[in-house]
Amino acid sequence: MRHDPSHDVRRRRVLIGRAAQLAELTGALDRAAAGAAGTVLVSGDAGVGKTHLVTALAGAARARGCAVLLGQCAELGESVPYLPLADALWTAARADGPEAGAVRAALDARPVLGRLLPDGDGDGGPGPAPELGQQQLFGAVLGLLAELGRERPVLLVLEDLHWADRSTRHLLTFLSRVLQRERVCLVGTYRSDDLHRRHPLRPVVAELLRLPNVSGVELRPFGPGETAEYLAALAGGTAPVTAELVERVHGRSEGNAFYAGELFSAESTGEDLPAGLADLLLSRVERLSDAAQRVVRAAAVAGRRIDDELVRRVSGLDEAAAGEALREVVSHQLLVPNGSGYSFRHALLREAVYADLLPGERSRLHADFARLLAEAPEGRRGSAAELAHHSLAAHDLPAAFAASVRAGREAGRLGAPAEAFEHFDRALELWDRVPDADALAGTDRMQLSLAAVRASAQAGEARRAVSRLRRLLDLADPADVRLGVRIREHLATYLGDIDEDDEAQAVARAAARMLPPEPPTAERAAALATYARTLLYTDPDGEMPEIAERALAEARATGAADAEASLLVTLGIHRESREADASVADLFARARDLALAGDNLPVALRAAFHYARTRFDRGDLAGAARAAEEGVKLTLDNGLGLSAFGTVLRSLRYLIRYTTGDWDEAARLADMFAVQVVRPPEAQVSAYALFVEVARGTDAVEERLRWIRPLWGRDILLAYMAGGLAAEHALWNGDPDTAAGHVDRLVRQMYPYETGIIRIAATGLWAQADIAARARAAGDEDAVRAAAEAGDDLLRRARHAAATTWDGHPRAWLGLEGHAWLARAEAERRRLDGDSDPEPWRRSAELFTYGDPQGGFVYEVARSRWRLAAALAESGDREAAAREWRSAVAIAERLGAAPLLSALRDLGARARLDAGRAAPGPSAAPGPFAALTVREREVLSLVAEGRNNREIAAALFISPKTASVHVSNILAKLNVTSRTQAAAVAHRNGLR
Structure with missing residues (x-):
């Protein structure tokens, strides 16, 4: 056997012409090790050296003590979900080295990942809720990487992504978005020459490269000099590399490292070179x-x-x-x-x-593999997909059909709905070409079609699911009523998902009316439950309560626990808007427990959220905190911490901590809320962190708003939270005009019945009151009137939202926080007119306590007491004002609410509410001000600003007559004859 010198250089892993690219990759690895996770996408033509580069990176990572997980896609990958992840985990768990035990332990703790492995439980699944399967799996992957990263930095390499299955592409996108502070570096490679215009990876790459923590590294072919260096390394000194040889090899390989090595190997052995590169490989x-x-x-x-x-x-x-x-x-x-x-x-x-x-040779070999796979025991992960692939290539349609059905079911259990749909769809294409298809599939064509539709919807293709269900309605046997009901139930659900609410309701109504009321059946209970849910927000005839109660009775009579749990949630939401019934939380608790008993996670999590939220809305903050913690634990125990349910429950847990004044814990919880966001769902979560950041006046506010602001127009909840808090931020920074602009845009976007308008209106009234005060000081009565008109509009909107539901009914239940914000809005409207009556502010402060003088919405209690102290001081009750002021200061200091504390200290100085403050004597002031008292210096400072006596009195909480006396004394002590001269003295001597 001839010696091939290229083998030696491959063993030595010589890296030619890739120093800059390797440096970029190791830089990303170092940043990840420091706690800044990132993704790098390495692209280049086939054979250009992508694997060589990431192999060098893996060696560098191991030298740094990192855990290295290497997975590779294959051309069969589109059929086998999560193939590179499974390969990476399987290889790492079986390898030698310190990280292998950690990987095995992490896998043992996450059975959903264990099922991906070749020896995993192929018949198992992530649970009885396949629509949550992918969320569970993604959460488990993130948890595994984070766990490994706590011990040592992690390098996860997914090679040949141009062959990746759709679920792997989704996982790549997910990890690139959510990995933020974990010590994980994710590297993916793909062939750029394979990415034609309609290649499924192409839009994924384009989307990922817009993320702030994702970068791209492109490998270009060698230049002539690099080819020469590469060939010299291959030769290893065994033979000279002539310029003619370099020119010949470089010209034929066009700088492709793999081809250059093959050409050099052939040259070095004296063989005749074939004309084509494929022939070169075959030689x-x-x-x-x-x-x-x-x-x-x-x-x-x-x-x-x-x-x-x-x-x-x-x-x-x-x-x-x-x-x-x-x-x-x-x-x-x-x-x-x-x-x-x-x-x-x-x-x-x-x-x-x-x-x-040859075609016949290829078919025979595929048939042989299919035969051997069919003889193997079932349960090996991916065997059904491989069998379908080989059987189809061998033109054995019955075997390909049966294997496709089995592969679809396996993919569904693994949380890969996109691949499940592809397998089911292929089986349906073959149905008419296969004898005894029903027997081979173990089901009929309509049921398999419904399975494909469900998989399509779970993969995020709700519109495709709707289109198929509409066609299935036309194909279904009209005599099969139960099938018709089932199709319509699915159709109504998916129509609701794409906001086709009117059609969804009509379809659900038709399904409910197809089954006779007697005898009660589980199918009819389920159909009525679906119909009741479509009526929740659009019920022109007011039939929803009667239908829901009837459905509930039928569900209980027939043991339809899923339908009963869903109905209890629907009824609870409906009753909240109609009845001031404190027992509504019990409906959600019963729904949660019933759904958990039946392993129905989607309904259980929906109920858990509403149970915690209802406690929160009714001021039971301790109960809400417990309920939120239990709900979060439920999502984490089921691997759903990053699902929609997990996200809203964690956000609610944060809000409860913010409300109760446990801001240090709230800030710790907010560490999961990424700053750099590019999609509305991520920005929604990020916006929650603004509550504490704005209230504390931290430097993080501006950066978070900079990332969130471009997305406001795409999501109303995001606009409500981020826009409202941006308005507060502007107000704390003395910019009421910007705040008013934020509020004006928001109230025009929101539905008039949304209770969130009340808080936004109160913030807007704060801005208009500040604008009016500034206009009065400038004597601009037109601006004062404009502020009053804007304030009237805001108060009208707040009162309407507080009193009216979406369908025009009187609102029976608003929630304690809603009543408190309405009181705040009323008080701000009085302040806008210059009214210093303390009672509106006293009512606001009392309502924000939620009936607990030491508790409630702690920060808002302090903000109300700030305004109450000012109103009391202005009305002359300094003792009461000082009491409220001290209470607000104590809260602000404990919370670290710097903007509020600054405002309180300013108020305390102007109104002399801080009894502990030492007042310096006249001699404390130097120069011409030595004869002035502290109060006279405060008055002079306002004179220098151009304020008249009435404005000075308002600012210092004294009467205009007292202000006039102070001004006269100042003129006499400064030996000047006019306010203008006194102001000049103040300016010359730097009085502030």
Whole structure:
């Protein structure tokens, strides 16, 4: 056997012309090690050296003590979900090294990931709620990476993403978005020359590269100098590399490292070079013995995993001959050991061998693999998808059909709905071409079609699911009433998901009326439950309560626990808007417990959220905190911490801490709320952190708003939270005009019945009151009138939202916080007119306590007491004002509410409410002000601002007559004859 010098250089892993790219990758790895997770996408043509580069990175990562997880996609990957992740976990768990035990322990703690592995429980699944399966799996992956990252930085490499299945592409997008502070560096490679205009990876790459923590590294072909350096390294000093050889190899390889190595190898052995590059690759195979060539051809058909036993049997060799042939192939570096099997040294080798097979030869080899896979025990992860692939390539349609159905069910259990749909869809395409399809599938065509529709919807393709269900309605047997009901139930649900509410309600109504009321049936209870839910927000005839109660009775009579739990949630939400019934929380609790008993996680989590929220709305903050913690634990225990349910429950937990004044814990919880966001759902979560950040006046506010602001127009909840808090931020910074602008845009976006308008209106009234005060000081009566008109509009909106539901009914229940904000709005409207009556502010402060003088909405109690103290001081009751002032200061200091504390200290100084403040004597002031008292210096400062006596009195909470006396004394002590001269003295001597 001839010696191939290129083998030596590959073993030495020489890296030519990639220093800058490796530096960029190691930089990302170092940033991840420091707690700034990131993703790097490495692109380049096939053979340009992507694997060589990431192999060097993996070596550098191991030298730094990192855990390294390497996974690779394969051409079969579109059929087998999460293939590179499974390979990465499987390899890492079986490897030697300190991280292997940690990976195994992390996998043992997350059974949903264990099911991905080749020896995993293929018949298991993430739970009885397949629509949550992908969320569970994604959460488990994130948890595993975060857990490993706590011990050592993690490098996760997913190679050949151009072959990635759709679920893997979703996982890549998910991890790139949510990895923020975890010590994880994610690297993906793909062939840029394969990304044609409609390639599914193309939009994913475009989307990811817009993320702030994702970067791209492009590998270009070698230049002539790099090719020369590469060939010299390959030669290793065994033979001179002439300029003519370099020119010849570089010209033919066009700088492609893999081709250059193959060409150099052929040149160095004195072989005649074939004309085409594919022929060049095949020439290496043709130098093998017949037995070795049979092994290579079988391996090319095997697909993603080359199992030596399967290859031996397909190649027709006995064990000894197959072993000798494999050794020959490995020695020629065509196959390399990979875990418990083998893989081609480069995918281009496999592609060339596979393309060279004769059609009949290819079909026969696929048929042999299909036969062996069919004989293997079921349950091995991915075996059904492989069997379907080989059977279809072998034109064995019945086997391909049955395997596709099984693969679809397996993908569904694994939380890969996109792949489940693809498998079911392929089976439906084959249905008419397969005899006894019902028996092979274990179901009828309509049920398989419904399974495909459900998978499509779970994969986020609700519109496609709606389109298919509409066609299924036309195809269904009208005599099969139960099937018609089931189709319509699904259709109504998915129509609601795409906001086709009127059609959803009409379809749900039709489904409910198709089944007779007697005898009660579980099917009718479920149909009525779906109909009741469509009536929740659009019920022109007021029929929802009667329908829901009737459905509830039927659900209980027939043991339809899922329908009963769903109905209890729907009834609870409805009653909240109609009845001031404190027992409504019990409905949500019963729904939660019933759903949990039936393992119905979607309904259980929906009920858990509403149970905690109802406690919160009714001022039971301790009960709400317990309920929120239980709800969050429920999501985490089921791997759903990052699902929609997990997100809203964690956000509610944060709000409860913010409300009760536990701001340090709230800030800790907000560490999960990323600042750099690019989609509305992420920005919604991020906006919650603004509550404490704005109230504390931290530097993080501006950066978070900068990321969130471009997304305001795309989501009303985001606009409500971020826009409202941006208005507060502007007010604390003395910019009421900007605050008023935020509020004006918000109230025009929101529905008039949304109770959130009350808080926004109160903030807007704060801005208009400040604007009016400034206008009065300037004598601008037109601006005062404009502020009053804007204030009247805001108060009208707040009162309307507090009193009226979405359908025009009187609102029976507003919630304690809603009443408190309405009182705040009323008080601000009085302040806008210059009214210093303390009672509106006293009412606001009392309502924000939620009946607990030491508790309630702590921060808002303090803000109300700030205004109450000012009103009391202005009305002359300094003792009461000082009492309220001290209470507000104590709260602000405990919370670290710097903007409020600054405002309180300013009020305390102007109104002399701080009894503990030492008042310096006249001698404390230098120069011309030595004879002035502290109060006279305060008055002079306002004179210098151009204020008249009435304005000075308002600012210092004294009467205009007292202000006049102070001004006269100042003129006499400064020996000047006018206010203008006194102001000049103040300016010259730097009085502030």
